[in-house]
Every structure is written in C-alpha cells, then in structure tokens.
Amino acid sequence: MVSRTTKEAPSQPVGLMPGPAPRAFAVLLQGPMYCAAPDCMLEYSSGCDAHKKPSGEDTSDVPRDKVGDVPYGEAAIYDCTVPNTIALTYDDGPYIYTRDLLDILDSFNVKATFFITGINSNKGAIDDPNYPWADLIRRMYNSGHQIASHTWSHQNLDQISASQRKQQMIRNEMAFRNIMGGFPTYMRPPYSSCSVASGCLGDMGDLGYHVTYFNLDTDDYNNDSPELIQRSKDIFDSYITQDGRPLLEIGHDVHGQTVYNLTGHMLRRLEGSGYRTVTVGECLGDPPANWYRWTSAPDDQSRGDKPPKGGKKFKPVKPPSPDGTCGTSYTCTGSGFGRCCSASGFCGNRALHCGKGCQKIGGVCSEDPSDSNKHTQFGKGNKKGSKKNIDHSPTHNISKEAENDEDKLGKTEDNKKAKEGNGRKDQNEDTAEHDDDQNTSREHHPGNEKDHEE
Structure with a gap:
C-alpha cells in the first residue's frame, strides 16, 4: 500500500499576531523578498505580487462541462489507471x-x-x-x-x-x-x-x-x-x-x-x-x-487533438557528463557544466568550447558562444545543500536562487556585465585549456560550492 502522506505547509511566522501589521514593521519588510509569493501574507499587505491580476477578461463565465471518465473535485486522483x-x-x-x-x-x-x-x-x-x-x-x-x-x-x-x-x-x-x-x-x-x-x-x-x-x-x-x-x-x-x-x-x-x-x-x-x-x-x-x-484558438494548432506520442521506444542517448568531460561517453547537454564540448573534451559555454574544434558528438556547437548561453542552465553561484529546517515548500526556498540568477532572465544590463566579465576572463584563454575548462565547469555547475568542498 502506498502511503499518501501530505506535505506540511509552512506555518505562520513566529511573532506575527493576527491583525494589521504595525506601520513601522510593514516598512521594514518592504522589498522583493518580502512581497513575493508564496510567503507574502495576502491578508496583511496590498504589496504582495500575488495581488497582480493578469490582463484580459475574467474566465469565471467559461463553461465548466465535466466530460470523460476521470473524476472531478472530491474524488481526488492518486494513481494512474492504465497498466504499465x-x-x-x-x-x-x-x-x-x-x-x-x-x-x-x-x-x-x-x-x-x-x-x-x-x-x-x-x-x-x-x-x-x-x-x-x-x-x-x-x-x-x-x-x-x-x-x-x-x-x-x-x-x-x-x-x-x-x-x-x-x-x-x-x-x-x-x-x-x-x-x-x-x-x-x-x-x-x-x-x-x-x-x-x-x-x-x-x-x-x-x-x-x-x-x-x-x-x-x-x-x-x-x-x-x-x-x-x-x-x-x-x-x-x-x-x-x-x-x-x-x-x-x-x-x-x-x-x-x-x-x-x-x-x-x-x-x-x-x-x-x-x-x-x-x-x-x-x-x-x-x-x-x-x-x-x-477560450480562443491556441497560437499553434499543429498538435490539434492528437494525443502526445509519449511512451515511444527510447532513443539511445549519452548520459549528461557527471564531471565536465565530454565526447564519446558523455554529452554536455543537461550536464550543468555548459552545453558545448571543446576539442579537448571539456564542457563549457565560451568560444574555446563552442567554436573551432567543438565536438558535436558531445554537445551543441556554435561559433557564437552566446547562442549556447541562451539555453544552458543558470546555476551560477547557487548555494544549495541539505536544508534541515526545510518547511516542505518546494517554492519556499528558491527566491534567493532567482535573485542570484536574474541576469539570466533577459536583463540587458546584467547580461552586459556578464559579457564584460567573460571578456576579462578570455584574456587568459591562452593558458592551459584543461584548467580553463575546469574553472568554467565550476562557474556553471549548480551547487558548485558543495561539489568542490572535498
């Protein structure tokens, strides 16, 4: 029998009593970290980003026909029903x-x-x-x-x-x-x-x-x-x-x-x-x-009502690199070290990885390293690890990650700074490529501080 335990929701912060928050207290807690969902307390603040309403007409009047055999509402779903x-x-x-x-x-x-x-x-x-x-x-x-x-x-x-x-x-x-x-x-x-x-x-x-x-x-x-x-x-x-x-x-x-x-x-x-x-x-x-x-035609109707073709036989693919190396055994795609595989067999996103000599069998190749940066992971500087006091809220602890990584969300000024930083690093690219690749791997690997403690 599968245990159907539920995750514990975060409790109200200690010290906050019911009722309007004092003005001084409210001013103290202004800013994105305090106004972001889900932690911002909706009933006590008009500044919570959760109060933002999407544009356009309300969808309350859209018909809610209940079709098919899958239960709605009180008959909650815990298990799939189709074998295998x-x-x-x-x-x-x-x-x-x-x-x-x-x-x-x-x-x-x-x-x-x-x-x-x-x-x-x-x-x-x-x-x-x-x-x-x-x-x-x-x-x-x-x-x-x-x-x-x-x-x-x-x-x-x-x-x-x-x-x-x-x-x-x-x-x-x-x-x-x-x-x-x-x-x-x-x-x-x-x-x-x-x-x-x-x-x-x-x-x-x-x-x-x-x-x-x-x-x-x-x-x-x-x-x-x-x-x-x-x-x-x-x-x-x-x-x-x-x-x-x-x-x-x-x-x-x-x-x-x-x-x-x-x-x-x-x-x-x-x-x-x-x-x-x-x-x-x-x-x-x-x-x-x-x-x-x-409520209206989707932007791309190429799928129509055809069922997704999940469950096909798996294509043989190389696993993501566990250590930043790439080539015949591992691919850089999804590795966390960058998407391009250099001529020397190391993952990264810089010109020496994505340009001349880049190995397509081990990742993505592009003469313009920014093309790879657009699609790589954005884990630079994340400090992750065991959260012993976690409140069972998957979203509760990612606000700081978003702060650290917001240069990857299309912020022009931050992208410019990142490119300037890469430019300064590129001045030393004539040194041993292996060392440079390893440094790049450390920059781009999510949770790098934990990876390299030992």
Missing part, C-alpha cells in the same frame, strides 16, 4: 532550469506533465512578456507535454477562503488564456493540501478540475545537492517493479539536481523496464481533448 504506465510530473515552474529540462525530455523522446504556478518566488508572472516563461509554456504544449495548474501564487488552499481559492484558480486561468488560448482542467494543490473538510475539493469540483496528487514522491526538494540526490534516485528505483503497477511521480523543475541529475537517471532506469512514460491524462485514459478548456 508512469507519468513524470514537475511542479512550481517554469524556472531557470526548465528550458534544459525540455531539452533532456526531447532527447529521450518522452512527454511529461507540468503543474505550473502563475507567479511565485519573485520570478515574474508567467504571461509577462518581459520574462521567458510564456515561450517555455508554448513550447511545452507544442511538444506534446501536458500543462496543468498549480494555482496562481502557491497558497495553501486549505488555509484560505473559498473566494480566495477561486481567485487562485481564475487568475492562473487568465494567464494561461493569455499564453495559449485556453486553460487546463487538471490541477495539483500546493503542499498537497486540499481537503473535503475545508471545502477545497468541492470548490475545485465546481470549477471543473481534476485534483491530482501522486503515489511516487522522490523527495527531490529535500535532496537538492550532489551529495543527497542519490536518495531520490534510490526512492525512484524502489518503485520500478516487474509487476508494472501504474505510477504517478512528482518532481520539481525549480531544483537543479532534479533537472540535471535525477531526470536523466529516471529515464535511463525506465529503459527496458516495461513502463511507458506518458502524461497524466494518458495514464488515466483521458483523451487530450479533455485536458483543456479553450
């Missing part, structure tokens, strides 16, 4: 690692399901044209991945009112509508918190949502370091059995180790296992036509 299927799912994104995650999934020719939050961790709204999130969501859809809702600002749905719950869903619908012309019928509650007692499950049913949980939790958000991620791999491996029981897995694309380490492991482990890797809708036998409510 596994649905890989990712919560809380899109984020700075999601582009590379899509590349990795493409390389294995599999489809996943993304439970998307509208605005959280100070990374901007998903439909804000100043950020790359809308393009990533369109890419997900056009590639055959399933898109689902994880609420607007990652609030605990059991701890807010019915009207606030509706607002959490409607605002995310509006953002999805602005991006793709419709919105999902599948959702996952933040913190796995949506009960009958609070009225949440009934509210989700009234809005026409399939409430989707999981029966395989890799605990990836507690193991986001090179030292700890093996725990998540072991958990996953323990579920892959010969009986082919359907599995509904949960992960988070806001964590570097999940994207660059755990995902590849899971997909390689599934090779020859007898499992088909599919979307949540497919693992429940639900036709793709039931996955969305369209």
Whole structure:
C-alpha cells in the first residue's frame, strides 16, 4: 500500500499576531523578498505580487462541462489507471532550469506533465512578456507535454477562503488564456493540501478540475545537492517493479539536481523496464481533448487533438557528463557544466568550447558562444545543500536562487556585465585549456560550492 502522506505547509511566522501589521514593521519588510509569493501574507499587505491580476477578461463565465471518465473535485486522483504506465510530473515552474529540462525530455523522446504556478518566488508572472516563461509554456504544449495548474501564487488552499481559492484558480486561468488560448482542467494543490473538510475539493469540483496528487514522491526538494540526490534516485528505483503497477511521480523543475541529475537517471532506469512514460491524462485514459478548456484558438494548432506520442521506444542517448568531460561517453547537454564540448573534451559555454574544434558528438556547437548561453542552465553561484529546517515548500526556498540568477532572465544590463566579465576572463584563454575548462565547469555547475568542498 502506498502511503499518501501530505506535505506540511509552512506555518505562520513566529511573532506575527493576527491583525494589521504595525506601520513601522510593514516598512521594514518592504522589498522583493518580502512581497513575493508564496510567503507574502495576502491578508496583511496590498504589496504582495500575488495581488497582480493578469490582463484580459475574467474566465469565471467559461463553461465548466465535466466530460470523460476521470473524476472531478472530491474524488481526488492518486494513481494512474492504465497498466504499465508512469507519468513524470514537475511542479512550481517554469524556472531557470526548465528550458534544459525540455531539452533532456526531447532527447529521450518522452512527454511529461507540468503543474505550473502563475507567479511565485519573485520570478515574474508567467504571461509577462518581459520574462521567458510564456515561450517555455508554448513550447511545452507544442511538444506534446501536458500543462496543468498549480494555482496562481502557491497558497495553501486549505488555509484560505473559498473566494480566495477561486481567485487562485481564475487568475492562473487568465494567464494561461493569455499564453495559449485556453486553460487546463487538471490541477495539483500546493503542499498537497486540499481537503473535503475545508471545502477545497468541492470548490475545485465546481470549477471543473481534476485534483491530482501522486503515489511516487522522490523527495527531490529535500535532496537538492550532489551529495543527497542519490536518495531520490534510490526512492525512484524502489518503485520500478516487474509487476508494472501504474505510477504517478512528482518532481520539481525549480531544483537543479532534479533537472540535471535525477531526470536523466529516471529515464535511463525506465529503459527496458516495461513502463511507458506518458502524461497524466494518458495514464488515466483521458483523451487530450479533455485536458483543456479553450477560450480562443491556441497560437499553434499543429498538435490539434492528437494525443502526445509519449511512451515511444527510447532513443539511445549519452548520459549528461557527471564531471565536465565530454565526447564519446558523455554529452554536455543537461550536464550543468555548459552545453558545448571543446576539442579537448571539456564542457563549457565560451568560444574555446563552442567554436573551432567543438565536438558535436558531445554537445551543441556554435561559433557564437552566446547562442549556447541562451539555453544552458543558470546555476551560477547557487548555494544549495541539505536544508534541515526545510518547511516542505518546494517554492519556499528558491527566491534567493532567482535573485542570484536574474541576469539570466533577459536583463540587458546584467547580461552586459556578464559579457564584460567573460571578456576579462578570455584574456587568459591562452593558458592551459584543461584548467580553463575546469574553472568554467565550476562557474556553471549548480551547487558548485558543495561539489568542490572535498
């Protein structure tokens, strides 16, 4: 029997009493770290970014027909029903690692399901044209991945009112509508918190949502370091059995180790296992036509109502490099060390990696290293590791990561500074290339401080 435990939601900060916050206290806590969802307390501040409303008409009046055999509302979903299927799912994104995650999934020719939050961790709204999130969501859809809702600002749905719950869903619908012309019928509650007692499950049913949980939790958000991620791999491996029981897995694309380490492991482990890797809708036998409510024609209708072609035989691909080396055995793609493989067999993103002598068998090659920078991971300077006091909130601890990495979110001035810094480093490129490659690897590897402690 699979244990269906729920994640503990963060409690109210110690020392904050109910009622309006004192003016001096409110001024003290101004700024992006305090105004960002999900931590900003909606009832006490008008400055919370979660109060931002997407443009366009409210979606409350969109018909909520309940079609198909998959239950809505109070009959929450924990398990897939189609034998020998596994649905890989990712919560809380899109984020700075999601582009590379899509590349990795493409390389294995599999489809996943993304439970998307509208605005959280100070990374901007998903439909804000100043950020790359809308393009990533369109890419997900056009590639055959399933898109689902994880609420607007990652609030605990059991701890807010019915009207606030509706607002959490409607605002995310509006953002999805602005991006793709419709919105999902599948959702996952933040913190796995949506009960009958609070009225949440009934509210989700009234809005026409399939409430989707999981029966395989890799605990990836507690193991986001090179030292700890093996725990998540072991958990996953323990579920892959010969009986082919359907599995509904949960992960988070806001964590570097999940994207660059755990995902590849899971997909390689599934090779020859007898499992088909599919979307949540497919693992429940639900036709793709039931996955969305369209309010207008999507921007790209190339998929139509054809089901995603997940579960095809895996293409043989080289695993991402574990140590920055590349060539016949490892690829730089998805490695965390850069996407180009230099003539000497090391991963990176600079001209000496991506230009003359670059090995296409080990990664991406481009004469303009900035082309590779656009699509690499953005883990520079992240300090990650074991979070002993973690509050079980996958998004709760990524705001600082977003602050450190915001130069990768299209900020022109920051990009200029980064290029100037690279230019200064390039003056020393005539020194031993091996040393330079290793330095580049340390710069670009998520959690590098932890990697090189020993």
